[in-house]
Each structure stands twice: as C-alpha cells, then as structure tokens.
Amino acid sequence: MSKGIIFSGQGAQKVGMGQSLFEGSPTAKALYEKADEVLGWKLSEISFNGPEETLTETRVCQPALYVHGFTVYTLLEEAGKTGDISLAAGLSLGELTALAAAGSFSFEDGLRVVAERGRLMQEACDATDGAMASMIGGEVEAVKELCAAHDVDMANLNCPGQIVISGETAKVGQAVEAAKAAGTFRMVVPLKVAGAYHSRLMEPARVKFEEFLQGVEIKEPQLTVLSNTTGKAVKTAAEIREALAKQVVSSVLWEDCMREAASMGVTDFYECGLGAVLAGMAKRTDRSWIVKSIAEFADLG
Structure with missing residues (x-):
C-alpha cells in the first residue's frame, strides 16, 4: 500500500x-x-x-x-x-x-x-489589525453562521470539531464573545498570531x-x-x-x-x-x- x-x-x-x-x-x-x-x-x-x-x-x-x-x-x-x-x-x-x-x-x-x-x-x-480564533467542538454550519454574522472568514477547517476563524481584531473579538455566550462550541480559543491569515x-x-x-x-x-x-x-x-x-x-x-x-x-x-x-x-x-x-x-x- x-x-x-x-x-x-x-x-x-x-x-x-x-x-x-x-x-x-x-x-x-x-x-x-x-x-x-x-x-x-x-x-x-x-x-x-x-x-x-x-x-x-x-x-x-x-x-x-x-x-x-x-x-x-x-x-x-x-x-x-x-x-x-x-x-x-x-x-x-x-x-x-x-x-x-x-x-x-x-x-x-x-x-x-x-x-x-x-x-x-x-x-x-x-498593515492591518487582524486576529484569529479556534472554534472547538462545534459544527461547520455554526461556524459559517458566526462568520456571516460578524463579517469574518473561516481560515482553517482542520479536522472534525476544529475550525479557525480570521479577520479584523474587533470583529473576531465580537465573534468570540458571541460564540461563548451562545454556548455553541465546547471551547473558543483566541490564537496568538501576528495577523489574520487566510482571510x-x-x-x-x-x-x-x-x-x-x-x-x-x-x-x-x-x-x-x-x-x-x-x-x-x-x-x-x-x-x-x-x-x-x-x-x-x-x-x-x-x-x-x-x-x-x-x-x-x-x-x-x-x-x-x-x-x-x-x-x-x-x-x-x-x-x-x-x-x-x-x-x-x-x-x-
């Protein structure tokens, strides 16, 4: 093989x-x-x-x-x-x-x-103020809805239950707070990165x-x-x-x-x-x- x-x-x-x-x-x-x-x-x-x-x-x-x-x-x-x-x-x-x-x-x-x-x-x-965050333990559709609501992008679909969002720092921050409040994901983790990659x-x-x-x-x-x-x-x-x-x-x-x-x-x-x-x-x-x-x-x- x-x-x-x-x-x-x-x-x-x-x-x-x-x-x-x-x-x-x-x-x-x-x-x-x-x-x-x-x-x-x-x-x-x-x-x-x-x-x-x-x-x-x-x-x-x-x-x-x-x-x-x-x-x-x-x-x-x-x-x-x-x-x-x-x-x-x-x-x-x-x-x-x-x-x-x-x-x-x-x-x-x-x-x-x-x-x-x-x-x-x-x-x-x-040249930009960007950020990323990992959405762990949720569904792709839930991440899509979150991105659409807060004007950010899906950066990585790594494996089941691990999707990363990317965009302007303020908008990613709003998306993170909304995700935490909704309880849609098991964990929401802001990432330590230099910018909004894959966005x-x-x-x-x-x-x-x-x-x-x-x-x-x-x-x-x-x-x-x-x-x-x-x-x-x-x-x-x-x-x-x-x-x-x-x-x-x-x-x-x-x-x-x-x-x-x-x-x-x-x-x-x-x-x-x-x-x-x-x-x-x-x-x-x-x-x-x-x-x-x-x-x-x-x-x-």
Whole structure:
C-alpha cells in the first residue's frame, strides 16, 4: 500500500528545530548551509538558538518550517524510506514544502518562494489589525453562521470539531464573545498570531505573491499533491500558481485533503514536522489512519 507525506504549517515551529538533523547528517548540514546562503541571513542560527520572538515572526518561521520539513523528507529519501510514497500534502505553508518534495521546484527556488510569501504576509499583517480564533467542538454550519454574522472568514477547517476563524481584531473579538455566550462550541480559543491569515485581510499579499509566482519555474509534480484551497490534486504549473496565490486568502481545507488522500487509498503517512500536530488532527478525523511524526534525527531510525 502506498504512503503519503505531510508537512507542518506555521505555528509548529520551536527553538532548536533542525539542530539534531544538522548535527546528525552531512546532508542536513549542507541543506541548512545552502538555506543560509540563499536567504542571506542565518536561518540556522535562529532555528537552533532563537530567540523565540524572532523565530515566530512570519518572515522567519515560514522559511524555517520549509527547510526543516524538506530536510526531514530528504533524509527519509536518503534512508530508502520514500519509495512507496505516492502523495504529498501540507498545511498552509506546508503545501509549498510538499511541492518541493514532489519536484515541482528545487529546494532553492522553493525557499525563495517561501521567503517571499512570508515577507508579503508579514507586510500584510503589519498593515492591518487582524486576529484569529479556534472554534472547538462545534459544527461547520455554526461556524459559517458566526462568520456571516460578524463579517469574518473561516481560515482553517482542520479536522472534525476544529475550525479557525480570521479577520479584523474587533470583529473576531465580537465573534468570540458571541460564540461563548451562545454556548455553541465546547471551547473558543483566541490564537496568538501576528495577523489574520487566510482571510480577506491578506489580499494585498495575494496580489503581489501571484505576480511573483509568474517568474518562478514550476514543474509538474512527481507525486500527487493536494491543494489546501480545494482538497484536490494540482497537476500543472498554472494550477499550482493559481492554488498557491489563492491559498493566502482562502480557507485551508485540511480535513478535505486528508479525506481525499484516504479516498485514493492513502491512509499511512509520514509527518515531517514538529509537535505531531498533523498526527493529532488525523486521529480526530479517522482513528484508523497511521501517522509517524518525524522531527528529530533520532526519529528517522
């Protein structure tokens, strides 16, 4: 049976990420050194040593997660463990790592794309007053009604009972208070984020990112890659460019991606990322799915 490979999104980062890979593998060391060279600043130093507030910045954590995820995948490949992988997907930023793993762009080009995405999203965050909140233990329709009533957007549909809303800080605050008062959800949790990701407030970033992508060489993926915006596979360079630009302002349909993978017979995954976040979401969607999370060099054994 074929396997899938899935990659973490923003929020999974932590100080120390990648250091055991760097110290345990010459291949990983070379990738981190190449990343530092491409970016023109010491991603490795910030990933390994922080400070946390710098690593958490959108412009930093997106490249950090990309390099970490791609490095884990490369080491799996080096160990001969990727021969049965037929499908790749990633949560938000992780979709770009999935495309790089599938050969749609080189490690270096993918890193440049991720760095620009992070820069543009940081720029949009700085120019707006945005917030996000997680609605836990409720139904999709209830979240849709809440969003419509308070003029905010659904940012992430991660797994059953876990949906994130995004928008202007005041409006998200009103939605949170309304949700708590109504008792519609088991928990309502405001998120510690820099802005309103995957909402209309990211439109300036989408426009500039779409333009940037026109100058990037993108190849047909060698694995099935699922898009966050549709939950379906993207196959051509044009489809990939459109999906990546649209994703910046659209809902991340992660549950749909995972169910689509299962419909293709893929229910066994490697998660390249920290904190086993995607493994947890998978278990809340279908307990029969198998996810092996790999973040450290020791996990590769």
